[in-house]
Amino acid sequence: MDxxxxxxxxxxIVLLIMVLASVRRAHIRVEYSVTWLVAAGAMLVLSRAxxxxxLFRRLTGLPDxxxxxxxxxxxxxxxxxxxxxxxxxxxxxxxxxxAQRVAILEYHIQSLRNHES
Amino acid sequence: MIRxxxxxxxxxxxxxxxxEGAIAGVVxxxxxxxxxxxxxxxxxxxxxxxxxxxxxxxxDVLSLPHHLGLGGAVQAGYKLAYELGFDxxxxxxxxxxxxPRDIPRVFDKLKESGCEMVIGSRFAEPTGSDTSVVRRxxxxxxxxxxxxxxxxxxxxxxxxFVGVNRTALDVFAGSFPLEYPEIEALVVLQRRRFxxxxxxxxxxxxxxxxxxxxxxxxxYYIIHVLLGVFVNVLKFERRLHRTAPPEEGG
Numbered sequence: 001m002d003x004x005x006x007x008x009x010x011x012x013i014v015l016l017i018m019v020l021a022s023v024r025r026a027h028i029r030v031e032y033s034v035t036w037l038v039a040a041g042a043m044l045v046l047s048r049a050x051x052x053x054x055l056f057r058r059l060t061g062l063p064d065x066x067x068x069x070x071x072x073x074x075x076x077x078x079x080x081x082x083x084x085x086x087x088x089x090x091x092x093x094x095x096x097x098x099a100q101r102v103a104i105l106e107y108h109i110q111s112l113r114n115h116e117s
Numbered sequence: 118m119i120r121x122x123x124x125x126x127x128x129x130x131x132x133x134x135x136x137e138g139a140i141a142g143v144v145x146x147x148x149x150x151x152x153x154x155x156x157x158x159x160x161x162x163x164x165x166x167x168x169x170x171x172x173x174x175x176x177d178v179l180s181l182p183h184h185l186g187l188g189g190a191v192q193a194g195y196k197l198a199y200e201l202g203f204d205x206x207x208x209x210x211x212x213x214x215x216x217p218r219d220i221p222r223v224f225d226k227l228k229e230s231g232c233e234m235v236i237g238s239r240f241a242e243p244t245g246s247d248t249s250v251v252r253r254x255x256x257x258x259x260x261x262x263x264x265x266x267x268x269x270x271x272x273x274x275x276x277x278f279v280g281v282n283r284t285a286l287d288v289f290a291g292s293f294p295l296e297y298p299e300i301e302a303l304v305v306l307q308r309r310r311f312x313x314x315x316x317x318x319x320x321x322x323x324x325x326x327x328x329x330x331x332x333x334x335x336x337y338y339i340i341h342v343l344l345g346v347f348v349n350v351l352k353f354e355r356r357l358h359r360t361a362p363p364e365e366g367g
Contacts, residue, residue, distance in 0.1 A: 099183055099185055100192065108118075
């Protein structure tokens with residue numbers, strides 16, 4: 001159990017460092033890094049605060065602590081995936097509208113050029 | 118540049134992706150059977166010479182900067198048609214399956230009936246088409262699904278041979294299903310209390326290339342379209358309830 005918690009701690013720290021480094025290099029925007037930082041921070045806290053994890057285990061009625069940790073981690077990341085799906089959907093809609101507008105404007109520009117010549 | 122040609126102006130739009138082998142024939146045929154009607158080919162970022170062939174054949178071309186899919190391409194055409202002030206738009210596929218000889222009948226039906234959409238249907242007559250068994254089964258399935266939603270039977274809900282008037286154009290320019298748009302578009306129109314009619318049309322086999330619909334895509338198509346239909350039904354039900362006038366005497 002302790003080994004599992006230690007591994008989770010290390011993974012959380014690696015994730016935090018990766019996200020912070022990515023933000024510093026502008027590979028990821030600050031507003032999207034917050035979700036990752038919160039998720040990594042939550043995993044770090046849970047892996048270091050055994051009483052909190054035990055409290056969750058009792059509340060959920062799960063048989064053992066590793067399963068509780070796994071389910072919490074899965075829950076956090078599922079929520080993140082959902083949030084990113086929403087963001088991607090908005091981006092796709094915007095992208096399509098922009099592409100259509102670009103095509104229409106190009107069409108008008110070409111028509112004007114043809115008209116002038 | 119295409120221009121509206123007086124009252125009851127008609128634009129024929131042709132969404133096309135990698136149709137260099139068929140597009141010139143389609144454009145020629147439209148010019149032959151619907152003289153005077155401008156033709157707009159919407160090139161969905163083809164990797165071949167579709168745009169060039171269409172221009173050589175005398176069509177205007179709207180070139181999308183990247184691939185948007187059928188719905189995105191058709192909506193781009195609707196947006197441009199709406200901006201240019203066209204009263205009617207008829208969509209013909211770029212693979213040559215739709216017979217441009219039927220365009221005048223679709224156009225006449227749009228004008229006479231005053232309904233917002235006219236569908237060129239393979240199955241409005243019993244011997245209308247020799248579509249594959251799998252596709253027929255799929256169409257039967259969607260007919261059954263759509264019957265209670267639309268409140269009337271639709272014989273060919275997957276037909277891409279569709280004419281719309283300016284009212285529908287206004288709606289579709291703002292919101293149009295992006296993938297597999299035909300069935301969802303029907304639901305969108307119906308939820309706005311718009312009307313549609315079908316007229317029998319003949320469909321021809323593809324002139325060149327291959328259909329992009331494979332077995333796996335067919336399954337995806339069914340799930341995607343079903344989800345889209347029910348989302349549209351729920352969305353518009355909520356909107357209708359929200360905008361319903363308050364009852365008097367309350």
